[in-house]
Amino acid sequence: MSAAASFTPSKPSLTTNDSAVLQALFDAESSPSSAVNIDSTLPAHPAHLSISAKEHSFLRAREREIISALASQSTPTRETLESAISELSSLVASHPTYPSAYANRAQALRMLIEAPVPASESSGEAEILFSEANTPHLTTLLSDLGTAISLSTPRSPTDPVSSLQARLLADTHTHRAYLLLKISRQLKNSGNGGDAGIPVRLKEAGPEGLEEMASRDFFFGGRYGNKVAQQMAVQTNPYAKMCGAIVKEAMRKEIEGGV
Missing domain, CATH: 1.25.40 (Serine Threonine Protein Phosphatase 5, Tetratricopeptide repeat)
Structure with a gap:
C-alpha cells in the first residue's frame, strides 16, 4: 500500500467513484x-510481428x-x-x-x-x-x-x-x-x-x-x-x-x- 493519502468519504460524503478518482489522481501506485x-512464458515478441x-x-x-x-x-x-x-x-x-x-x-x-x-561548431x-x-x-x-x-x-489492452x-x-x-x-x-x-x-x-x-x-x-x-x-x-x-x-x-x- 502506498504512503499516499487515502480518500475516505466524509461529510459531505464522496461517492465511491469520486473517492476512487481522487485516489488515482494523487497516488501513483494506484x-x-x-x-x-506480464507472462514470462510468452515469446519475446507478439505473434503478429512474425x-x-x-x-x-x-x-x-x-x-x-x-x-x-x-x-x-x-x-x-x-x-x-x-x-x-x-x-x-x-x-x-x-x-x-x-x-x-x-x-x-x-x-x-x-x-x-x-x-x-567542437567550439568552432557550437551555436x-x-x-x-x-x-x-x-x-x-x-x-x-x-x-x-x-x-x-x-x-x-498489444492489440487488446487485456492481451x-x-x-x-x-x-x-x-x-x-x-x-x-x-x-x-x-x-x-x-x-x-x-x-x-x-x-x-x-x-x-x-x-x-x-x-x-x-x-x-x-x-x-x-x-x-x-x-x-x-x-x-x-x-x-x-x-x-x-x-x-x-x-x-x-x-x-x-x-x-x-x-x-x-x-
Whole structure:
C-alpha cells in the first residue's frame, strides 16, 4: 500500500467513484499497472510481428554487438555514435518489425544530439536538443520511439505481454514522455528563435497539449513497470494539478482564516 493519502468519504460524503478518482489522481501506485498481464512464458515478441525465437536470438546478438561499441567508451565520440546509428539503421531496414532496433536507434540519436561539439561548431545555444541543425535527428528519434511503441503494444489492452515487451514499452513510453515534457517547457520559456529546431507539428500542439501527451506517456510507462514514470504521471496529470491547486488554495484560506 502506498504512503499516499487515502480518500475516505466524509461529510459531505464522496461517492465511491469520486473517492476512487481522487485516489488515482494523487497516488501513483494506484495506477492500474496490475491490469497488465506480464507472462514470462510468452515469446519475446507478439505473434503478429512474425519474429521467430531463432530470428530474435540473431537480432539480439547483432544488436548487442552494435551497442557494445558505445558501452566501451565512457563518453562515445560522435564518430562512434554515427557508426552505431548507421548499423542500427541497416538492422531496421532488413527487419522493419523488430521494435528494439528502433528503441536503441532513438537512444543513440539522443546521445548524438547531446554529444559535445567542437567550439568552432557550437551555436552557443543553452539547449542543444532544440538547435535547428538537430531537427532531422529529433524528428527521427521521436518517429523511432513511436514505431517501437506501435510494434510492441498489444492489440487488446487485456492481451498478456512478455517480459521483454513490457520492459520495451516502459522504456520507450518514458523516453518519449521525457522529450515531450522537455519540448513543452522549451516552448513555454523560449525567446526569439528558441524553438527553431522543434518540429512544426509539435509546435502546433502547444505547451499544454504536449504536457498532456507527456502525461499520457508517463502513465503508460508506469503502467508497464517504470517507477519514475509512475511518479511523473501524477506530477504532469492536468486533473491532479488542478485538484492540487484547489486543495492548496483551500488550505491557504483556512490558515489565513485562523490567524
